[in-house]
Amino acid sequence: MIVAERKPIEQIEAMIEGFDRILIVGCGTCVAVCMAGGEKEVELLAAELRMKGKLEGRNRTIDEITVTRQCDKEYLDALEKYADDYDIILSTACGAGVQLLAERYDEKIVLPALNTLFSGVAEGAGQWTQRCMACEDCILDQTGGICPMTICAKNLLNGPCGGTDHGKCEVDGEKDCAWTLIYNRMKKLGRLDYLKKIQPPKDYSVMTKPGRYTHEAFKEAQQEE
Amino acid sequence: MTQNDTTEPFEPKVVAYCCTYCAYTAGDLAGSMRLEYAPNVRVVQILCTGKIDAVLLLRAFEDGADAVYVAGCAIGDCHFLEGNLRAIQTVAHTKKLLAEIGLEPQRLEFFQIPASAGPLFAQRANEMTERAQKLGPNPLRKTMKQNAGRKLDKAPDQHPPLPQAKHGQLYCR
Incomplete structure (x- = not known):
């Protein structure tokens, strides 16, 4: 599982400075399990930003929505009907999710709300360690x-x-x-x-990035195309 | 935060999330004992304080509560074994979130109120109301009407005051 943590609120605040309509998009997979960017965390972040804005006398709209996975294009299509209403999209997915979201809605400013840490396991309640x-x-x-x-x-x-x-x-x-x-x-x-x-x-030559992988079953079909 | 400038004393709104087994029962007992306590406290009965979530607490503040407290069982007495321990953690975390956005963390508290402690329930209710009075109104109160989605036809503060309770007799105006 990919483990991430929320960026400090000041950093998020600096990123969204000057925008009035903000859509926070959560991801319901890894980052939901590590309590960083799931449905609940998106609600929390939205409430925090709304309250902070009001306390500072700003008038901005912050709405929230969570998709099943941000690293699969089909789940991002659901945002199509909302995206146009907002100035920016703040994503609480891992780096991969943020990038796919930015690619899918390339006319929008997509910003990351999390720092992606590693792929790891849950050691205990609220505690994760890197394993791979x-x-x-x-x-x-x-x-x-x-x-x-x-x-x-x-x-x-x-x-x-x-x-x-x-x-x-x-x-x-x-x-x-x-x-x-x-x-x-x-x-x-x-x-x-x-x-x-x-x-x-160790053969480090296989570790070149970006990694790319095609499943054996799909190789032929891809070649035909 | 300063007291509001109007001549009328500021009447805070306090939300109390009470566990059904201990704090809520203590509230019942306080009623049976005819104890008087601040009428500013709005009690919300929950099955266990373990149910409490940071979102729920923040939402109360966003909707204009001046103070919020979660009242659960004493340590080791939770009907669900560790619900109150979780609530203590949640409240501590939410206090940090409040500080992060610039709202006083003292507006939020966790109390342990055993089922047999009616007087303690009244004491905590008064204590939290006093604290809210000292801190002044929640600055987010101004946007409360807007948050309610225009469902409120008048500002909640304009509602008629609660009847005064005096030793079991209700004086309705």
Whole structure:
């Protein structure tokens, strides 16, 4: 899941400065789960901006709507009948959603209300951690389901390094050493011998951006076109 | 924030979200005990304070409430185990949101009022009304009529005052 956080209200306020009709568009998928840009958060942000505006004596209209997903074009079509009534669209989707919205309504000013953080998991109530950095060549089979590319500060594939300190990382004493975690997990699984295998250097050439992917089933159809 | 300049004392509007098991029952008890408390408090019964949401609290302020409080069970007494703990979190978060937009966070509070504490219910109602009186009217009151979508034919403050309650006897004007 993509994890994001709302931008500071001052920053949002600076972005929308000078516009009177604002539509806030929420996204009902990842950012709704991480309590940053779903239906509820959009309502909250709209209420906050409305109240702030009134307290400062501004007369502006702020309305809200939430779509199922902002990263799929078909869901954005629903906004067509509203978009013309507003000066700007403030999107509470991740960066990908904001970009697609800006592409779909390219005659409108589309602004981001969130900072996209990472793709991660929920650790507890209101707490998320990064677990994957989309390196395009998954090695979790070799590391007991713990990703050294994400958790290890040095992205080591053959760890640990000399900086491991009682299970913590030399870079930050708060952070776990990925390779200590991997060792303990592999020990628990009885697969320590796997760690003796030397991993070849990571192929970073596949990590070129922007990433592009076509599903196998659609490749032929695309070629025909 | 200064008191309004009119000669009439400012009568704040206070919204109280009360949990049905503790605070609302305490309110009932306060009534049975014939306790007098500020008539400025509008009680909204909710099943559990865990239901309270930041949107709900902000909306009360947006619609012109001068103070809002959420009253729930004492810690460990929640009928739904941890609803009041969640409400404490929600209220604390909403206070930050209020500060963010420039409204005094003191206008919002969470109180623990056990079902047996009728006098405490009255005390909290008076306390919150006094606090609202000190803070002055919510600046968003001016736009209240507009928020109600022109449903109000006159400003809510112009409605006839509530009958005065005196030890169980209602004096209607």
